Amino acid sequence: MKYLLWAVMLFFTLIVQGSISIFDITPNLTAVLACYAGIREREVKGMFFGSFIGIVEDSISGAFLGPNLLSKGLIGYFSSLMYTRFFIWTPLLGAISIFILTLTDGLIVFLSKSLFANIPVSIGAGVLIIIMQSLFNAPLGIFLRPKKEQ
């Protein structure tokens, strides 16, 4: 049942992500979902949920398999690690961590695409896109509480 719920959440996230564009920039909502998976399900499960989200995103985007698989898997792992090892969750810290994790996700995808295919956008535009996506996602971090905080 839990897995079905995650699949439904992923499906709706992809539909919303494909429908919104702010200043020609698509928000990176799947990164938020991967972080949420890590925060709720601990490191290893977070990594597996994150990499599943990445596989689906890579497959439907029509590019090669890997960039999102790697980035979402890693942020799924590290989002969990952040609150189990290093910090105690607060709303502000939640927003900052989502900002940093989205930034990391964007950088990994950008670098992977640049290394294994071709640079998807100029570096300046890439940096702008990644920062804007991180800023869009940051407020959502306020609502993503770890289980023990609820």
Add this chain to the structure above:
Amino acid sequence: MPKKWLLLLLFIIISLSLMTYQSNRKYFLPLESLSNVLNIFHEIKISLKDSFTSPFKRMLLKEQENKRLKEELSGLLKEQQKWQETFLENKKLRELLALKEKEQRYVTAARVIARTVEQWSNTFILDKGLSDGIAKDMIAVTDKGLVGKISGASNSYSHLLLLSDINFSAAARLQTSRAEGIISGTGFRKCRLKYVPYEEEVRKGDIVITSGLDLLFPPGIPIGFVSEVNKKNIGLFQEIEVIPFADNSKIEFVAIIKKG
């Protein structure tokens, strides 16, 4: 080393190996068929959105109409306001129809139902596919000019690679000076006109059109206008930035035409 870190290391190695393996081979996309399911939901979402928003749009239009009625007593203006949305939609469709009559290569008109989920590929999803006559490498245009080309199609949907995508390129020329070059996307909003010789005089505002020399895009389709010219002191070619006429954020319908 703890088991968790070992798993993480293994995961990173597998991901990197997978990308290295695909970099010189065909892409491996295990869940590609899922995009068709997603597209069906995008279509449902669009029709739901239309049915939800149209009463509100009508209410909004009527409110505007009432305001205008107080200010103006013109019955004709009132009618225009009342059906403004329909009028605008009709206008768009009329423009596409005019394009159909003008363009012998016309295949069909399609509606944009979604963008791809990823920021890094500038692609639209269209509500028509192979069954409507659309095929790979066909060209999408609006009344304003070139939008892109079809990069892939399933039975009911197709993917439109936009002019601004880094993988897009087409033979182009400047309308006034007739200087030839290659237009290609930068990945974000603007395009770049490459291989225009240094000695050619290019001005801001010059119009760029397709040249037809690539045997893919028919000649004479407007692409955009020159927004910046950078003549470096060294090298054979100029750096020219082009802003496409068709604004990606405002495209709702496109006409599909056969390749040149």
